[in-house]
Amino acid sequence: MQHIYRAIFALCFGLLCLPGYGQQAEKTITGTFTRLRFEQFATQVEAQTNFHFYFDPKTVDSLFVTVEAQAQPLRAVLYKALQNTNFRFAIDDENRVFVTAGAAINPTLPGEFYDAKAAGPGTALADDPTEAGTPGRSHLVSASEYKVYEIGGPGSGSGKATLAGHIRDQKTGEPMIGASIYSESPNIGASTDPFGYFSLTLPVGRYDLKIRGVGIKNTKRQVVLRGDGKLEIEVEEDIVTLKEVVIEAEKDKNVSGMQMGLEKLDIKTMRQVPTAFGETDILRVIMTLPGVKTVGEGSTGLNVRGGATDQNLILFNDATIYNPSHLFGFFSAFNPDILQGVELYKSAIPAKYGGRLASVLDITTREGNKKKLAGSGGIGPLTSRLTLEGPLVKDKSSFIVSGRASYSDWILKQLSDKNFAQSSAAFYDITAHISHEFNEKNSLYATGYFSSDRFRLASDTTYHYTNQTATLKWRHNFTNQLYGVLTGTYSHYAYDVTTTKNEVTASQLKYAIGQTGLRADFSYFPNARHTVDFGASSLLYDIAPGSFTPLGAKSLIKTNILGQEKALESALYASDKFDITPRFSVSVGLRYSFFQALGPREVYQYAPGEARSEATIIDTVRYASNKVLATYHGPEYRLSTRYSLSDNSSVKASYTRTRQYIHQLTNTASVSPTDVWKLSDNNIRPQVGDQYSIGYYRNFKANTIEFSIETYYKTLRDFVDYKSGATLVLNHHIETDIINAEGKAYGVEFFVKKLTGKLNGWVGYTYSRSLVQVNAATTSDMVNGGNYYPSNFDKPHDVTLVGNYRFSRRFSTSLNFNYSTGRPITLPLAKYYLGNSLRVYYSDRNEYRVPDYYRVDLAFNIEGSHKVKKLAHSSWTVGVYNLTGRRNPYSIYFKSVNGQIKGYQLSIFGQPIPTVTYNFKF
């Protein structure tokens, strides 16, 4: 009985008992008002509700109202109706609405509670529609909003105090990442880290702390801060992707955030983007962002701001993923059901990260429901997936396990073509994540990931590759202001190619890379103006660069094994984000990285001044086990700064240096599963990149529309390019086929994002160039005479539109549009007879371009009913990929047919591809 009383009390307290705060169970307004004179509008509203309007008829005689409302509170409706006028409104306790020109009147007594609450449509009111006690809102959460929390012992004096704690989902107990908590006056805020943890230092006093986050309902907490203390916050999930969700989440991050060149996407946004196979694909969505390109649509290789595909650090819960694709890149290796979100750093890379030149793609998984067992899944045309999550110890620990498998194999078997029936193509991946909170100070997280791809051709060759990663993370809070995370990671990627049909040539080609890492990261919040991060990390690489071995007793294949490669990459870093004034802040960071290539190994030495080739090997040096054969080290500077021009516009600039010690060897135009990774050594220097960028950011319409222009200039040193005719597989002297290239890239990115309202989405335009120069000492190694030439992924113009129109809460439609300049290509232009043979005359490298790329996709999402309590929530996605059926070239190749060389273009999605996917959640 008691809890019922408590619930009733909470309900009462939350919804009725604070009329002064405008939290009445006010009647909502529904209707479409089109160019209605204000007086008429007021009359109609008064008829629907118990509000009474007060205004001067003379001032409003030219005011016309055009607004559409669907069971919305008056505040929201008025706000919308008046937002582009100079009229303001205020609502008092007695449901009196005052409409005035210019400034809003303050109908209430001054006081902490009323603090400009009812004035609109200024900034304060922008939040209000969601703050109203909407039906169905958790009583607990509502109750906590009105409770006043006292933090710190009484009478612990003046000065500043630090408030720390977690923001968690009230239903599942999962941490909310990137949620912000802030006080509006003074304007001080913090956002939660990947653990949902925040630390906020404020002068002692009384505050209204507002909490905003992706996919959660806005809330607030009232605190009286007397000293350092803890505040655990539980927030409500927003079940359907509501317009408010995303806006409020990153509301003014665009302008006020320190970080530039950071793209953050949550899984809900990603789900709206139509894909070829109906399944949410994280990498495909990333590709729609400005500054991110790919060579072909069947490829998951990302080219970020003129960087090569190997220059992206792809982290899956902190473990490096070496091949992020399934089935030739038609699917990305990440199951959407387990993902929390993704962050892409493309210019100012935090000092914490290093090891790749162009970008960091940080993918995080969800933590699992800490309160009850739940599940979700989906059925698509080629794959199905299932996720299960729940508590191990209620509120303390949870697990989440998710699996995905393809049944393309089964489809192939159904085809009448014999070649297809003999072929197979299958993949699956499994992710498991466990989190446990020992106590307030200690938490442990473990993630395991395994993916496998296997395909056999109509012929006899089987390709197989696997990704394995494991992460173990221990987080310890030393004090409110200091916490540390110790992370151990393991990543392994391997492929093999097996041929068995002919017993005599039966063979297996294998490659494997393993990486074991340990890192310690600390965050220290000395006061509200400084955030200090520091730490150290070390990675041990172990590569089996290739082995070619016979299979079966009858095979005559000669065994060919390349020597093992080993190296240790370590780094120390520290950075400080310093808010010099509320308008001006800087972040200064330094990362120092060391690289040691380790034995046992045999290393060739080459005659100086000659092009490296087998003929110029002058010596072979043997190094014993764990002997250092080459050392490289250097500083990596990470600087960024922000200056706010006004509340809704700012300028940011950054400079980033990065160093990369591991190189992907691929001289095919796109990434292939059989690409190999090679460590720096005596003959291959590390790559170094410098990027300068500056940007202007502005938000419009109360932060609902974000606009940014970023421009960058980037130089790259010593990245790998290949000599003509390079052999990359099973090459004992790979350095003879590699040249160190220089590169430069520059561009400007325009981006407009609207993540609110019925119509939302983003439009991006990028003009960018990516140029390479190979000016080797020897002419035979030069490319294009040592001049700059376009890289494989130099596509100057790129326009992307991702749009979503929501007809109702249950029905929405999405549209993708993508245009880009065709990719560069080297063409065989003519043939000629020389040296007793027919030769082909090629154009300069990448002198020509393939036809422009152009694609439109359309999808409809139909959500099930929105009863909060029902067995399962389900949704359907029906889509058409490549609506216009344009034949965009994926690959262009030339082959000799009867002595004639002819060109062909292969289009992967040469016609519209319809898909249907069913998703569910229970």
Place this chain on the structure above:
Amino acid sequence: MRVFSFLVRRVLPWSLALLGACTDPYMPEAVTSPPSYLVVDGYLNPLGISTIKLSRTFAIASKATPPTETKATVYIEDEAGTRTLLRESPAGTYTSAFLTLNPARKYRLHLNTLAGKEYASDYVPVKITPPIDGVNWQAENSGLSIYVNAHDATNTTQYYRWETDETWEIHPVYSPSVEYVGNAMRPIVVSFPSICWGNTHSSALQLFKTTALTQDVVANYRLRQLAFNSEQLHVRYSILVQQHALTKPEYDYWELLRKNTESIGSLFDPQPAQLTGNVRCLSSPTDLTLGFIGAHSVTEKRIFITPQELPSNWHTLSGYETCQPPDTVSLYPPPPAPTPAEILASTFNPATGLLPIMPIYAATGAKVLAYTAKSRDCVDCRTRGASTKPSYWP
């Protein structure tokens, strides 16, 4: 990247067939209207006859022979301007008289085309090629390998290129006694040759440099490998090795050309490189010219190999294994049958490519029941070589 190139060509088509993938011809304008650049092929021989071939680049989809550049004025020129003219014969091939060039001077090729354009190569130093120390061969498990040895005591040659010219004897298995001429069978008038000599000039580029060695010595550089049952070794085989001493730029040129020749420009093959050489158009510098003209002498050495010298367990093929037994053309097949004349006319014509070998008589008497026959390639060894005995053949 062979593996992936294979992958892409073979796998993608089927995996994509499911998705509506399609292949269309792709011949952009740059490829269909190719440039017509001058190609200069040859070298200046300071101790002998220089031969320069002039042709033009042509469309990659063309099946024609390369267009030759005729009626050009071609001469060798030294830095002082002294010129020696080359004469054209046959069309597009320009040869000098036997020349001796001064090794202390630099030379270039200078030419004016009929269209009035002027071209010249860079001035290049003269290199005198050292003699070939030996061409030897070895019977190995995999077959026969032919090696070349050379050295330069002055350490100045360093960059080598070799060409090979192989000749072998061919003995056809049939010697027809009849021929079908003018719709009638008759005893053969001019017998088919009983021996021919096959010949190929190497198209593979054989290059080696000794810059990584302490001495300028080429030791057992393998030029050629023949299978142990190779038909070229069946009767008598000869290989002529021609050695060219190159300058470093010329060596680099040929090395790049060799790598370029290995692929034909699929995006999944290694990146090809643009390659021009050291010849330039003086009258219009934007006109590219292909080819590298160096100045060096040539030394050569020929060896012979007979089956008697090969390991006794090597059984070389004659190349005519599939030609036996002969076919039989019966003149009197079971009825209903055409007349013998009709049978002969329909059998021995260019469309079938068959040639008669000899008549088959009835057991009693001289009535011809049938003829043995086989394709021209089995009968006439001139399909596989020339019937004129080379002057160097023993």
